[in-house]
Amino acid sequence: MKVLYYFRNDFRLHDNPLLTKALIKASKISFMAQKSHDHWGKWRKKFYDESLLCLNQNLNRFGHHLNLLSSEDVQKLKFDTFDILYTPKINAIHEDREYRELKNRVTVISEYNDRLLETLPYSSVQDLPDVFTEFRKKVEKSFLLSPAIQPPKNWPPSLKISNPSGLHCENDLNQIELIPHPNSAFPFKGGETAGIERVDDYFFKNKNILTYKKTRNGLVGRDYSTKLSPYLALGCLSAKDIYRKVEDFEKNIHKNQDTYWVKFELWWREYFRWVYEKYQIKLFMKNGIKGIPQFPNKDEDTFFQWKEGLTHNSFVDANMNELRLTGWMSNRGRQNVASFLVKDLNLPWWWGAEYFEDQLIDYDVFSNWGNWQYVAGVGNDPRPNRYFNTHKQAAVYDENGTFRSLWATPKVSPID
């Protein structure tokens, strides 16, 4: 069987069940992935490019390489040399459209490769509770983790594909040379290898996991939270493998509330995936899954000030500067800037979600849109009218102003 494997949100060789299936099935195999999109911010591109480069290097070890295609190339690709295409399932609108188009041209085998659960413990997805806690309590009790799956040692030989653009990982990944900001809370590289290293450091070497619940609302530095979301977003790491590592740590080293809390947060990620299954396109609609009519002020100038850190709210501005200059923002920061955009500036929440989509190195379609709806009050928040008072939040979480001074908007003197 001649197989083409299309990496989409699974940029890894380890614990990748679909890839292992494809390798077992194939007599010859070829690999491809899409290049980054032009509208993405440079930090998102950099992390993505580094992850592709790492994937290519890891494939090289098995005598293979990664073909790099633009989205137009994927549409033009000829499948006459292949019997079958394997690609992970991503059911969000754009990704699903591409998948359906491919299915018209070639036999496709596709399955979810980014979740903790294969199925829900409800008779229908419509029974998924709208409150996270109810979902978590139900699923975590009966959750059984399957063992990790590794690729076979012997790989089938490669098959050439006609790559219309002739792009190469070594030559055409442009953003890799970009130097991280010296204050960046995310100075890590993209890719499977760096992701595995981060888990080892955070869990086993430095044992930061032992204090995770206490530090996770932090704003400054590498270690207040796991920083695993960018690796999860591109599938450099699997959620199941991280969950296994937490349990391994709990079994062999120590178990406490903090170690448990990493699993708790992974359930949030999981939850938003199933929220999408239930509500589909409503996750992207202005009135949200709750269907609450929105009457924002569509003021482009104020939106520009929010993006550029020019609102004169020093806590919001510092967070927005951090995002623009690094592609990263803490969870506490995201909650505050999102609430400020919607509740203080009365701007459309979906403008903020779209901006995050382009900028965040950990952009994940379900987590981003699900969280934005939550903060905007049109999603899964059971509490009506939740409001983040950004001044109070700054006083609690940035008591000494360290974060604000690190990312302050430079003052322009009247002479300038």
Ligand code: FAD
């Ligand atoms: P940790 O605190 O170490 O948590 C461990 C893992 O749990 C994370 O890597 C992530 O996979 C998951 N997780 C934690 N909190 C959440 C949450 N609230 N929702 C879903 N999963 C969670 N997360 C993304 O991965 N991609 C996004 O595009 C994204 N957009 C967001 C937009 C807004 C407005 C808000 C409020 C939150 C958003 N989040 C998003 C969730 C959260 O902010 C990040 O997952 C988290 O800050 C990543 O840092 P970490 O890996 O150190 O997380």
